[in-house]
Amino acid sequence: MRTHHRGRAVIAALSVAALAVASSVSGAVAQDRTLRIAMGSPGEAGIRVWEAIGAQFEAANPGVTVDIEFMDDDLYQTIGLPQLLASPNAPDIYFEWTGSRMAQRAADGYAADLTEAVASGPLAGLLDDELFAAATLDGKIVLFPHTADVTNVLWYNVPLFAEHGLTPPTTFEELLAVCDAFVAADIIPIATGNKDLWAAGNWLSHMASRVVGEDVYDATLAAGGPFNTPEWEQAFGYIAQLREHSCVNESANAIADNEGAQLFFQGSAAMHPIGSWLVSWAIDEAPDLEFDFVNLPAMPEGSAGDQGSAIGVETGYMVNANSQVQDLAVEFLALMNSPENVKAYVAAEIVPLARSVADAGVDGRSLRLGELLAGAPAVVLPPDTGYDLEMANALYAAEAAVLGGQATPAAALAALDQQLAR
Amino acid sequence: MRPDRRVAPWLFLAPGLVVFSVAVLLPMVLTVGFSFTEWNGFGAMTFVGLDNYVRAFHDTFLRASFLHVIVYIAATLVLEVLVGLCLAGLVSMRRGRLWFRVAIFTPVMLPMVVVAVLWAFVYNPDFGLLNGALEAMGLAGLQRIWLGDPSVALLAISVVSGWVYAGFYMMIFYAAFRQVPSDIIEAARLDGAGEWSIFRRVKVPMIRGAVGVAVLLCVTGGFQGFDLFFVMTNGGPYGSTEIPTTLLVRTVFRHADVGYGSAMAVVLTAVVVTCGLAYAQLQVRRTRGAAR
Amino acid sequence: MSGARARWSFPQLLVTLGLLLIAVVFFFPMIWMVMNSFKTNQAIFRTPFALPESIDFDRWIKAWEVGHIGQYALNSAIVTGVSVAAILVIAASAAFAFSRYRFPGRSLALGLFALGLLLPLQSYFIAQSTMFRQVGILDTRWALIIPYIAMGLPLAVYLLKVYLDALPEELFEAAHIDGASDLRVFGSLAMPLLRPGLATVAIFSALACWNEFLLALLYIQDDRLKTIPTGLLAFSSRYVTDYSLLFSALSIITIPMVVIYVVFNRQIVEGITAGSVK
Known part of the structure; x- marks a missing residue:
């Protein structure tokens, strides 16, 4: 008997609810101005x-x-x-x-x-x-x-750098050395939340543009390939070096971009490569954190691009x-x-x-x-807003694979071309 | 005036047929139609024949996504159906234990998105429950970046699915076990059989039908999985949790490749419907065999 | 009910303890969720297992207010209520036609609904979204209500048909002899007798609508119309790093459902398992 009553109560409650709300069903809100x-x-x-x-x-x-x-x-x-x-x-x-x-x-x-x-x-x-x-x-x-928007600069935690007697890196070699120092001190050198692929993708693409040169970067992305060339392989080789020096947080793949920012805000990571919007975020998220930026460190000798270039849109x-x-x-x-x-x-x-x-x-x-953007000798466009989104995602995925040690530069680039070829 | 007996049934059927045809059958036929075209959802539609299917056949990403979903289904068969069966065996050993059945079924009530957000926290590398618990138990060596490591991410998602549905299958099996005549069990007990062998040799064989239904539900449900994958990993890391539905949602709604996405949808539908029909066939054969 | 009352024995005690352990481990994520909702971000990071220092519902109130959870819950209730009511009436009427009449085209129509039992959502949602765009109902509640009704119908029709088939023929014949019209037989005789079946259908349809995510994600972008699953997702991506706020939101959504479930557990379990097995 009790079951029956309850069953009836459920139906009664449901129908009352249905009646009460039927009038407000149409979700289209009034159109007046x-x-x-x-x-x-x-x-x-x-x-x-x-x-x-x-x-x-x-x-x-x-x-x-x-x-x-x-x-x-x-x-x-x-x-x-x-x-x-x-x-x-x-x-x-x-x-x-x-x-x-x-x-x-x-x-x-x-x-x-x-x-x-x-x-x-x-x-x-x-x-x-x-x-x-x-x-x-x-x-x-x-x-x-x-x-x-400058979509990528290298943000750094000022007190952390001071504490370890380090200066913000201006060249790739210095960046690797700073990474080594922080790894030795058990601090994550660079935080990135790359679950959606664009966060590190944008940064690494900027790096690649410095290596292959702005013209080649633009031509390759606009045409959707070919990526499997010596220039791009050289560029991806530097990504592999970041991996070898354990520059990036292990959790990069598992967390979203703002969680990556949180690692930086919490002081768990010393550097964070992301765009200009970080300053605005920090107002609420990390009001007391003292942090500053440098442009992407210059890539080594033999790179074709302008080493002062900015990425922005x-x-x-x-x-x-x-x-x-x-x-x-x-x-x-x-x-x-x-x-x-x-x-x-x-x-x-x-x-x-x-x-x-x-x-x-x-x-x-x-x-x-x-000033960085206005005064940059060259400005490159982010892959996902300046070019075809599907191509950009494929490029980002290839970069993430190299950064995560999932693929060698050559293998990642070959797979990328194959994917874009159809 | 009483309506004509030939018209009356159609009047009763009309609302259902109209809604179902307009909202399901028509779009299904259209989806099949789209699959023979190249279309971005807005502009002109180009007929391309079987090109999309040829492409699907050679698409390593699509193939990988099917492989992932099959691994996921295999894992959930263990974590949902097998675990549910064992739990049902334990709770049906004696009367009572209602509290346990009620407790384990609870997650079925929750939206999968809620479950996914909660478990993304459980797996969180910085403050997650799982890594914290492993550390507290002195098993820090087992800590992982659960959703960021391509070798465990798929399994980690399967575990969440098991957490939700083990209780559901337990309930199905529990209800089936109650139909097993108690004198058969008593007879086995008098023969000196232990609880485990009663479970394995008497009770489970008696509920084969329910097990079959559970396996079918788990397999067809698994092919349609989406919510956990979309929220927890969105296909990553390195595509290791890309399943057909996340891939096709991305293809259609992100890359605006409606034609190719439709072809993927048709392939997926064919697989699911085939599984369902094969199962129905099996049931028919079994009931015939039983009748003979 | 007394024959199987076994005595407490050591192995049984062991099993009960084992089950208790399983239940505790099983429930731990939810307990942890509620615990964390009372902690600050820093406490969540530093001492993940510590009990909260105080039980303070401030975060819950903030989550409710800034997260529009009330709005999402109302939207879910509207969409679910309308869909379920429509499923009940439409499915009962179709089941009545299948059960009480023999007519040409019957098995074809029955076959269509049987197909509906097998078809995954993926087989039609691509074209459905283009259709809805063409007729301009994307971002209205109809974009969810219509597919939810259509998705719920096949199973509801089948279940209710089984219930109707089980009713004795004489009941209906008597009513016809009394001169009742078909509509009256359906409304005053079949519907009341179907009540247990309708309750079952209502339960599993309601849960399916309440929890549906994929279509809600694709069809509703307007924040004021989002249902709980997509609303929570919007909330979690906006406040992704305010963990205690997120845990509060999760708790607010979870706890009422658990309470409803505990109160009506028997009906709900029966409804859901019947809905999937038959």
């Missing part, structure tokens, strides 16, 4: 700035709701954004990297033409003209640049061509670049490209990061 914005998560400090700008915009435009979606980076880059664009609640403004990804969005019909707005509309005069070169397709501006926001509120979207982009908001970004260690940044009091590491 909502401005939707989508991006990969900029970290907690960055999220606060975005939400504040959203509130300003709502206050200035009664009846408009600003709705910002912060997605996991890797998810945003792969499944998230394409699916989001195809949904009925598609974003009106979305983050994108310049390069092949931006071109793909335009080809799929998701890029509004911003040329007018930049020439004579609300976006006029906010940025220097040369910044639009990377944001222009067929003579039309399709992206409004926001920041220029201009990023910005595109307006969805299918958006019903493109005017609002443009207004929002303008508000993002107002002098006050530029200051707010700078306070969160995100340095916009807007002209007014000169008055925003950028200092310390962020200023030098900006």
Whole structure:
């Protein structure tokens, strides 16, 4: 009997619940003047700035709701954004990297033409003209640049280096020596969280570009091969040397990029090769940690590239061509670049490209990061944003295999070519 | 007016048939259609005949993914079905022990994503429960980077699957053991058989049907695995936990290669359906044999 | 029930102790999870096995608030509730047709549902996502409810048909002689008699919908519509290094399900095993 009662109770509860919620089934939220914005998560400090700008915009435009979606980076880059664009609640403004990804969005019909707005509309005069070169397709501006990310420098823990009497490495040989010293002191030399492959992949690709030379790097990645050449084998040989010197944490494959950052923040690792966003993350994650950066150490004699090169990409926001509120979207982009908001970004260690940044009091590491990119004798593009994503993933996987001692440079490169050949 | 007797059943069937056809059958047929094309999901679709299948046949990654899922299935047959069978044997030795059955079944209730996130912590190299426990027991030599080491990652995921489903299979076998007539067991006991030999020679042979069902569930379920793999390793390290579903999700939704991904889906479906049909055939033959 | 009452013997005691040990080891990950939810990040790193210094629900409250767990749970409840209600009605009606009528095309229709029992999700979700994109229901709750209903139907139809087949024919004949319409026979006679079967179907369908991940991952990107599995994933990638917050979120999600399970364990176990075996 008791079982029966319970069974009945379950059904009763379920049907009550079903009735109660049936009215709210349709998830499509009312369409009246909502401005939707989508991006990969900029970290907690960055999220606060975005939400504040959203509130300003709502206050200035009664009846408009600003709705910002912060997605996991890797998810945003792969499944998230394409699916989001195809949904009925598609974003009106979305983050994108310049390069092949931006071109793909335009080809799929998701890029509004911003040329007018930049020439004579609300976006006029906010940025220097040369910044639009990377944001222009067929003579039309399709992206409004926001920041220029250095995607890889070598961050280091200042007190740890001082404690062991070491100086930050400027050459590959010095890097290996520093690694040896830290290994001897039982400290992880370099932390990386490479579960999603891009974290170390971006770093090692920068290294490779220094060895094979920027031209060969660009030509090979653009054509999707061939990689099995003496130059690339030489480049991958240096990755194998990192392995031989136990430079990288053993857990690299098992942890995500931000867990890798955590090893660095916790002081378990002395160095961390990652992009400029680390400064902004550290505001919440490691407010007391004293850390600084050097550009990727120069590769040894016999390398073809410019040893002062930087790796980086201009990023910005595109307006969805299918958006019903493109005017609002443009207004929002303008508000993002107002002098006050530029200051707010700078306070969160995100340095916009807007002209007014000169008055925003950028200092310390962020200023030098900006100078690094602006002053670099050569800039290479990250494989996963500048080139075909599938090719980039294959390259990253090959680099990870060599870094992890799974394959010799020659074997990894041969397999890579074979994979890309079909 | 009473509806015509010939129309009435179709009226009752209509909602189910419509939903099932629109949401499952039609997309299944379309997926087969896509598999003969090259398509990125947006632009023009090009008919390429059997090219995708030829490519699948030569694709070492796809082959490796099937190998991985077969290893995973073999491991889960042991960790879920065999462990479940042994646990069921232990709890059915005497009445009671309800607390144990209730406890071991608990993880079945949890979303696999929750399980995956929890176990990623258990395996965490920096503060994980497993490495910590090994150290506490003086077995630090056995510590591993469980999800970062290609030689153990697949097994580590299989263990999580076992943690979830061992209790589930235990329940199935427990229910089956209760159907075994107690006089047969008593007779064996009077003959001086020990508990182990009663388990092996009397009880397990009597529930062969339930074991068959369990094996089928474990095999077909294993081919469809995704959640644990996606969350815990996403195919890594070095592709050592890449299974067909993670590969095809990546192919379709990351590389926008809808045609080739569809061909993979068709191959996977063929394997699963074949396993199911082979099992049904086996059951039919067995019941016929029993009837004779 | 008394015949098998064995005396306590040493080997039996040993088995019980063994089972207790297994249960403790088995439960340890969950206990550890709750323990860690009360610790700071540093304590989690430094002393993984120590008991928390104090039981403080601050982190739980923060996880609930910043993690939108309430929203995710509500979304899961809506999607699950609607899907299960629809599965019950639609499947019962189809099972009624199969059980009470002989008509041309019956075995073909039955065969279609039988195929549904075998088909993996992978056989149709690629084209399903393109279809949903075309009709513009991606990122709405319908994108989950429709496939969940369709996926739940085959097994539900089969189970309910078995229940209906077992009912005595005379009941239905009597009703027909009394002049009841087919719809009335279904609604007032078959449905009430089916109650135990419906409960079983409700339990395993509800659990399947509540826990489904792959489609939810691919079809729902809007954070306000995410269900618990994808919501937790979003949460865990945003706060991936705030471990105590994550352990709190995991605890908040896990504990109510364990409580529900302990209260209704018999029905749930029966429902789930019946749902997979028959």
